[in-house]
Amino acid sequence: MNVxxxxxxxxxxxxSEVQVHAxxxxxxxxxxxxxxxxxxxxxxxxxxxxNMLGGLDQPSVGDxxxxxxxxxxxxxxxxxxxxxxxxxxxxxxxxxIPVLTAKENVEFIMQLQGRDKTERDKRAIxxxxxxxxxxxxxSRPSRLxxxxxxxxxxxxxxxxKPKFVLADEPTANLDSKxxxxxxxxxxxLNKEENITFIFSTHDMRVVNKARRVVTxxxxxxxSDERK
Amino acid sequence: xxxxxxxxxxxxxxxxxxxxxxxxxxxxxxxxTLMSSMQDGTYSKMIDNVVSxxxxxxxxxxxxxxxxxxxxxxxVPTDSLQNKLSDNKExxxxxxxxxxxxxxxxxxxxxxxxxxxxxxxxENELTKLEQxxxxxxxxxxxxxxxxxxxNLAKNLNxxxxxxxxxxxxxxxxxxxxxxxxxxxxxxxxSPAMNNFGTYIxxxxxxxxFSAPDMVTSMVLTVTDYDEVYPVKHTLEKQLGQxxxxxxxxxxxxxxxxxxxxxxxxxxxxxxxxxxLIGFGVFSTVIxxxxxxxKELGVMVAVGMRKLKLAKVLFYETILIGVVGVLSGFAVSVxxxxxxxxxxxxxxxxxxxxxEEFGMEPAIYFGADSMVFLAQILIxxxxxxxxxxxxxxxxxxxxxxQSLRA
Numbered sequence: 198m199n200v201x202x203x204x205x206x207x208x209x210x211x212x213s214e215v216q217v218h219a220x221x222x223x224x225x226x227x228x229x230x231x232x233x234x235x236x237x238x239x240x241x242x243x244x245x246x247x248n249m250l251g252g253l254d255q256p257s258v259g260d261x262x263x264x265x266x267x268x269x270x271x272x273x274x275x276x277x278x279x280x281x282x283x284x285x286x287x288x289x290x291x292x293x294i295p296v297l298t299a300k301e302n303v304e305f306i307m308q309l310q311g312r313d314k315t316e317r318d319k320r321a322i323x324x325x326x327x328x329x330x331x332x333x334x335x336s337r338p339s340r341l342x343x344x345x346x347x348x349x350x351x352x353x354x355x356x357x358k359p360k361f362v363l364a365d366e367p368t369a370n371l372d373s374k375x376x377x378x379x380x381x382x383x384x385x386l387n388k389e390e391n392i393t394f395i396f397s398t399h400d401m402r403v404v405n406k407a408r409r410v411v412t413x414x415x416x417x418x419x420s421d422e423r424k
Numbered sequence: 425x426x427x428x429x430x431x432x433x434x435x436x437x438x439x440x441x442x443x444x445x446x447x448x449x450x451x452x453x454x455x456x457t458l459m460s461s462m463q464d465g466t467y468s469k470m471i472d473n474v475v476s477x478x479x480x481x482x483x484x485x486x487x488x489x490x491x492x493x494x495x496x497x498x499x500v501p502t503d504s505l506q507n508k509l510s511d512n513k514e515x516x517x518x519x520x521x522x523x524x525x526x527x528x529x530x531x532x533x534x535x536x537x538x539x540x541x542x543x544x545x546x547e548n549e550l551t552k553l554e555q556x557x558x559x560x561x562x563x564x565x566x567x568x569x570x571x572x573x574x575n576l577a578k579n580l581n582x583x584x585x586x587x588x589x590x591x592x593x594x595x596x597x598x599x600x601x602x603x604x605x606x607x608x609x610x611x612x613x614s615p616a617m618n619n620f621g622t623y624i625x626x627x628x629x630x631x632x633f634s635a636p637d638m639v640t641s642m643v644l645t646v647t648d649y650d651e652v653y654p655v656k657h658t659l660e661k662q663l664g665q666x667x668x669x670x671x672x673x674x675x676x677x678x679x680x681x682x683x684x685x686x687x688x689x690x691x692x693x694x695x696x697x698x699x700l701i702g703f704g705v706f707s708t709v710i711x712x713x714x715x716x717x718k719e720l721g722v723m724v725a726v727g728m729r730k731l732k733l734a735k736v737l738f739y740e741t742i743l744i745g746v747v748g749v750l751s752g753f754a755v756s757v758x759x760x761x762x763x764x765x766x767x768x769x770x771x772x773x774x775x776x777x778x779e780e781f782g783m784e785p786a787i788y789f790g791a792d793s794m795v796f797l798a799q800i801l802i803x804x805x806x807x808x809x810x811x812x813x814x815x816x817x818x819x820x821x822x823x824x825q826s827l828r829a
Contacts, residue, residue, distance in 0.1 A: 253725055253823050274729065281727025288827070292722040296433035308426050309727050357727070 199262075200361050200393050201227040201250060206259035208245050208416075219245040220256070221416040227361070230391040232384065234398055234407035242416040243397035244365060250395065251284050251363045252276045264360060281309055285354030287364035291346040293338040299325055299349045300334040306356040324352035328382050344375025348382060355386070361393035368400045380406050427732060431739030434712070441708060442744060448704035449748025449803060450755070456694050457756040457799045461763065463690050464790025467683050471649065471672065473783055476551060477617075479675050480519065480643035481652045482659070484509070485668045489640060490675070495524045495595055498638040499667065508662050509644065514651040519546045519643040522629040526592035526600070528572075528622065530580040537576050537620035539590065541629020550643060553610070553623070560584045560608035563625055569607030573621040577609050584609065588622075595635035602632045613779050702806045709741055709810055713817050720818065721826025730818050737814035745807025749800050757796065763789035 208220040220242045227233055235243050248254035249261060252268045261268045263283060271279055280286075293302045303321040312320075325334050328348040330341075338346050347367060354362045364383075368376040384406055386392045396403055404410055412420040435442050475481050484505075489497040501520055509518050522541035527534055544563040548554045554562040563571055570588055582588060587605050594600035604624060612618050630636050646655050652671055659669045673680035713720070723733055767786035770778060775785030 248824050251725070253827070277724060277727055277729050280725065286722075286726055288722065290718075292719065294430070294719065294723070296430065296437060305426075306726060309732075353726070 198229050199226045200229045200231075200264065201225070201395075202260070202262040203250070204260045204262075206246070206249065206261065207257050208242070208249060208254070209257045219416050220249070223259070223413075223416075223418055225411065225418065225421070227393065227395060229360075229393055230387065231409055232387045232394050232407055233409040233411060234396045234404050235411050235413060236398060236404055237413035239399075241413040243413055245416075246413065247363055247365055247395070247397050251286060252280050281306070281357060283357075283360045285357060285359035285362035287347070287350045287354050287362060287367045289366040289369045291338070291343065291350050291370075293346055293349055293353070295338050298335045298337055299330060299341065299352075302338070302349055303352045303356045306353055310357060320356060321352075324355055325349070327386070328352045329378070342375065344371050344378060347371060347375070347379055351379070351383060351386075355392065361395060364394060364396045366398055366400075367396060368398065368403055373402070376400065376402055427736045428739055430736045431743055434736070435740050435743050441711065445704055445708040445744055446748040446751065449701055449745060450752040452697055452701040452704075453749055453752025453799050453803055454756045454759065456697050456802075457752070457760060457796060458763070458789075459690060459694060459697075460795045460798060461760045461789040461791065462787060463687065464792050464795050465764065465767070465788030467686075468649070468790050469783060469788045470679055470683060473781070474676050474679050475645065475672050478551060479672045480517070480550060481646050481649070481672050482644040482656055483670050483675060484642040484644070484659070484663070485640065485670065487665065487668045490668060490670060493524075495593055495633055495635070495640075498522070498595060498635050498640055500637050501639050501642055505642075505663070505667075509642065509659070512655060512658060514646045514648070514655050515644050516647050517546070517550055517643075517645040519543065519550045520626060520639040521547075521641045521643060522626060522633065522635065522639050524592060524633065524640070526590045526622075528576070528580060529589040529591070530582045530586060533580045535576060535579050535620075537572075537622050539592065539629065539632075540621070540623050541626040541632075542623055543626050547623075550645060556610045556612050557608045558611040560606070562608060563623060565625065566627075567607065567625050568605065568628060569624070570604035571608035571610055571623045572606060573618045574609050574611040575615070575618040576620055576622065577606070582606055590632065592633070594633045595638065598634035600632050600634065602628075604628075613781075613783075615780055698802060698806060701803060702810060705741065705744060705807055705810045706813065708744065709737075709814055712740065713737070713814055717826050717829040720821060721823050721829065724821060724823050725827065730821065734815045734818040737818060738811045741807050741811035741814065742804075745804055749803045752803075753796060753800060756799075760789055760791055760795065764791045 203223055203225040206220055206223040207218070210217040210219060223246065235246065237243055245254065249256050252271070256269055266279065268276070268279065294305060297305060300321045303324055304317045307317040307320060322331065322334060325331055328351055330345060330348055330352070333341060333345065338349070341349065368379060371379065380403060383394055387394055396407065398404065409423045411418055486497040486499045506518065509515055520543060524539060525536060526539040528537050542563070544565060544567070548562070557571065558574060560571070563569065572582070580588070584606055587603050590602050590604060592600040610621065612621065624632070630638060646652055656669050656671050663669065720733060724730060767788045770785040770787065778785040
């Protein structure tokens with residue numbers, strides 16, 4: 198079953214008098230439970246593509262269907278709610294809320310969803326335990342290493358029970374040991390809980406773990422390999 | 425609750441900056457409260473002076489008297505009039521007077537001066553006139569004597585026990601003349617009053633001016649300053665057009681203008697202070713947003729509605745304002761109360777100037793509730809105004825641009 202369907206997707210930026218075609222006619226289907234890496238050189242359109250998949254940016258042309266919803270047709274406020282309930286985000290620089298503890302960061306999303314405190318508490322602790330941080334639930338981000346922060350970010354991304362997780366270069370700021378730990382956790386979540394992960398990355402360790410690798414160049418898909 | 429918790433924690437992310445901003449509000453509130461309190465105290469003292477020295481809060485006259493100041497524009501304080509005045513619960517004292525100008529002669533010297541007929545006890549209750557008697561004694565109820573201001577006595581070369589000849593125009597063309605033994609010399613703090621003030625009993629004044637049972641004015645005091653204008657309006661309705669009801673500031677517009685002018689200066693000073701407070705808070709808010717642009721973008725990206733996020737930033741601004749205002753209020757209340765009971769004494773030339781105007785040489789402070797309330801409301805209003813900035817920034821926030829920040 199397809200989680201994401203992308204048809205004829207284009208994104209053009211009008212930079213002064215020059216038009217930049219960041220994404221040009223991408224067609225892609227991602228099924229539930231896929232572990233997909235979007236790769237390509239800098240400036241190939243990875244981040245732009247991921248932003249459109251995540252409903253953070255509007256396509257110039259084309260359709261993005263997530264489940265039964267045509268994302269680009271949603272109003273801005275509907276889009277925010279859609280993201281809250283359907284998409285988990287993991288950012289390159291972790292981007293946790295610094296004034297909240299690890300548990301509160303994970304709870305934050307569920308609180309926005311309006312879930313009750315008991316459920317929030319349990320799920321936040323379960324998720325943090327699952328990413329190996331059960332003993333650091335009350336630590337603020339500044340007390341955690343980069344790898345630990347990124348694991349909290351993964352737990353946060355999963356907190357809303359999203360249809361898929363978008364991770365933009367999640368290992369770019371991590372050392373190899375942290376990268377390995379993070380990838381193992383995500384791979385385990387993918388295999389055991391059938392969570393769909395989509396990465397943009399330069400990192401060959403991520404590429405090696407991915408079961409599907411989509412390569413972009415000049416805003417176009419030049420290869421789409423399943424392992 | 426989530427928004428409030430986030431806001432509270434956010435404002436303490438940069439403790440030093442928050443404390444500096446809170447301190448600017450804290451000192452701003454204290455300074456503006458002290459300034460307002462000082463104005464309030466000074467104005468109250470000035471008004472008290474005017475009121476207790478001569479005019480009272482309200483006077484009742486013949487409708488033409490204040491313009492003409494003529495001895496012909498008198499009225500009889502009938503029982504009906506007196507009952508209407510005394511029936512008003514807010515009226516405290518009712519003091520009758522008859523006053524006009526007279527020529528005063530002793531030996532070869534003649535000077536013009538104000539002759540005021542008074543009921544000695546009632547007058548003393550209002551103006552504490554007896555305290556200014558420097559030589560001799562104060563008037564008694566059936567006194568035939570006169571008490572007079574010190575400079576006038578000097579100019580006429582009059583001593584205690586000498587007899588003063590007074591000539592004036594009486595009621596409706598009668599000629600007024602009489603001899604009055606000097607029983608007391610008055611020395612007022614005001615040089616103006618020392619030059620021409622003379623007092624006799626009201627009965628003797630009525631005889632002198634051939635105006636039996638009449639007065640030029642009924643001087644009233646009220647229980648509270650705030651009652652002056654309500655009482656005036658009530659009396660105007662009750663007394664109709666046969667009498668004129670004037671408040672202290674209508675009779676002494678100079679003092680009123682001085683107060684208004686000073687208030688204007690105060691508004692400018694406080695305005696500058698409020699602008700400084702406003703910019704202090706504003707610069708903090710600008711910094712808070714600029715350094716958290718990416719974080720704010722992430723929060724919207726993961727599903728926080730912009731309005732909810734704007735609420736967090738609104739709370740942050742308001743919390744800084746509230747902490748500053750409340751701490752400033754907590755310190756300014758005891759400080760002002762202490763100042764109210766311990767006016768700052770003045771010395772030297774400034775003290776002399778105060779004394780010349782009949783005021784005690786000290787800076788007085790007032791503790792009217794508006795002194796405190798106004799600062800709280802204004803500074804709170806400033807923070808609410810400043811909070812419009814983060815609100816608009818959040819509503820215009822572009823997530824993809826913020827994530828690149």
